[in-house]
Amino acid sequence: MKMIYQQLLAFFLVIAVTILLLGISFGRMSKSFVYNDEWRSLEKYSDSLVQQSLTVNTKSSQQVTFSLSTLKTAQALLENQSVHFTVFNQKNRVIYPNNGLSPKVTKNDWRHLTKDQIVRKVNNRNFKLSNGKTRPAMIEILKPYYYNKKLVAVVSAGVFVSDVNSNVDRINRDLLKGLGVSLIISMIISFFIASRLNRRISRLRAAATQVSNGNYDIRVKSGGNDEIGELITDFNHMTESLEKANQEIQRQEERRQEFLADAAHEMRTPLTTISGILEGIKYDVIPQEQRGKSIDLMSNETQRLIRLVNENLDYEKIRSNSIRLEKRHFNATKVLSSIVEQLGSKASESKDRFEIQAPDDLPIYADYDRFVQIVFNITNNAIQFTDSGTITLIGERGYNETIIRIKDTGIGMTKEQQKNIFERYYKADASRRARKYGESGLGLAIVHQLVQQHGGKISVTSKPHKGTTFTVIIPDQTDAEKKAAENNKRKSSERTDV
Ligand SMILES: Nc1ncnc2c1ncn2[C@@H]1O[C@H](COP(=O)(O)OP(=O)(O)OP(=O)(O)O)[C@@H](O)[C@H]1O
Ligand SMILES: [Mg+2]
Structure with a gap:
């Protein structure tokens, strides 16, 4: 698989997992946020309901009474907002409404209420009501009200989970859209990053091919302080050294050729002299009295030739360009x-x-x-x-x-x-x-x-x-x-x- 696709896949996986985790935790957060908000408003509704409809009767032994007409008006108003409520007396009997649609307060809940604790709950499952009907799942609160340290009433207020969840769903949908857009944007950005990285690697590869073809004066633009940038810097150092070494080899080759040419040039002279004298001897054209001199000359030239060969053809001397006088x-x-x-x-x-x-x-x-x-x-x-x-x-x-x-x-x-x-x-x-x-x-x-x-x-x-x-x-x-x-x-x- 090409490197760019590997990188894109890796980027994609990282981004997708991150977005998934973020999505889950944001989903949870938004749900609990919406539920808490809902519970708080239910408490407020219940408070104002009690405030408006409850009257304290100091003479009667019953102490408190509820105004039914006020409760009716409140019910009409609250039902517009999909809020349903039930008022219980201190003995867990329904005071209002008397339509059989009221939920039952469990013993456990009642224990909390008698300790002046508000109960917040989500009835996730549909359950049967006292009149045999099925009530959909609700988010509700049970709030106790005390007068003179005595429990006088409990209000249960609730909204249907489906109503609240539609809000949560809307938030989640928005969240999902946002995450989807950010996924696309981050994929585009990572594509650019990956292709930039790839371009630099391709440049390096092309340069390496040039070097393997013997072109050492090539340099690659670094374009960054990352590991690839460092690799490019090292590569440039390498080509620089290779270029220097290559130049040195060429210089030495030129020097070697120069020396060989010089040596041949200088050897030609004594060889010509020796050959001339030998020809003279062969055809007997050198006068008797000159022969000794000619042989001395030949011997001198032979010695010179030997010295020339010894010195000029010493490769080490040629290499270091050091002929000693x-x-x-x-x-x-x-x-x-x-x-x-x-x-x-x-x-x-x-x-x-x-x-x-x-x-x-x-x-x-x-x-x-x-x-x-x-x-x-x-x-x-x-x-x-x-x-x-x-x-x-x-x-x-x-x-x-x-x-x-x-x-x-x-x-x-x-x-x-x-x-x-x-x-x-x-x-x-x-x-x-x-x-x-x-x-x-x-x-x-x-x-x-x-x-x-x-x-x-x-x-x-x-x-x-x-x-x-x-x-x-x-x-x-x-x-x-x-x-x-x-x-x-x-x-x-x-x-x-x-
Ligand atoms: N005495 C001279 N009179 C005139 N021209 C000369 C004289 N000496 C050298 N030159 C010129 O200088 C040139 C270079 O001389 P050089 O000795 O370097 O080479 P060459 O004699 O041509 O060849 P070789 O390598 O065999 O010596 C000669 O070709 C010649 O044109
Ligand atoms: Mg000459």
Whole structure:
């Protein structure tokens, strides 16, 4: 059964039972109220009857007499109001009326009367009168009257129950109508309450379906401070957390893909070098005196490849985005020369000439492999975009920093193109894509990130058809780094002492 019908049924049952109980107790109350009222008025009638018709006779031994004519008039008047009365003397004999229609006073009632107690009663059953007729049920009172502490008369006054009950029935009918109307109104109200509750639950259900379909940015309007409202608030918290978790998963996936792309990009270079040297050996085109050098280069590149694989493909590092730099002091000029050597054959293919302008010893504090990556990528670009030109690698010391410039006389770039070159996958224009080497548009993005990791700066100046200069500034070791390095040294020496 649908929830709304269950709720309506429950509401209906509660309301119906309440109304039934209320109806019964109100019915009883109205009956007793009407009866009490009736008894009171009967007493008043009887009092005024006695007042008007009774005379006290001080001389006679009988003491009291009733005026029959007054009683007759009173009877006519009261019968108009459906009130019937009988007057008894102190010996329980009927004084008036003498038509045989009078009720009998029972012994029990008479006992009460002699104690000056008023008897109120309802003769619910029809009963036989002294003349053999049947008298309908009545509501009546028996009231004693005393004179000089002596019982002188008893008046019985009554109305037919059917007359009184018609009043009670009318009240009950009105009551029933009222209860019926309130039942309808409360059913309408409960229908609205139930359907509001249902609407909110349906909204929640629709949202849950959306969530199960992977849409986490959904929020449900609470619309109340009740339990459903609390459930909606909890649901919204849940979708919020799910959305955050999902975003984190997506971010990590993007990061993972970036790292894989970067790693592939960087592995291509040493692999190309190694493959080139192996080809040279295979076809015996490397002169005897160059062979040792070539094998050293191959071995260096293999080591670099191993380090690259170890570091870049560590999933935990990718996940937490924490690639640690292994910084140390070394001679930057040596790196420049080795790159020139490595890219020599590629440069000569483009008929480019290399030049190095740097002191023999140019100290730098950096991660060796990352520094090679930086210079290699920029120089590689210079060869790519320069035909029959000169590529100059300049190294110099700045204030607490080492400055490397890679200058070419190639095709250059417009200001507009220079703006975006550090973006991932950016290539200055489509025509360059056809060139032999520039392929993925990742190189400078990687360089930019590596320079930033070193706390350094990279900038570019370029003019179309004139050439391009990239400037990389790597800061020297900071005091904090010095301290940390000393601490590390001390700790490792302590360990060896032990
Ligand atoms: N020295 C340069 N002279 C002219 N244009 C350059 C130079 N260096 C880079 N560019 C421009 O910047 C773009 C981005 O360079 P980047 O090294 O990031 O990518 P790529 O060389 O195209 O591809 P790869 O990922 O293989 O390095 C290049 O496509 C090129 O248009
Ligand atoms: Mg490149």
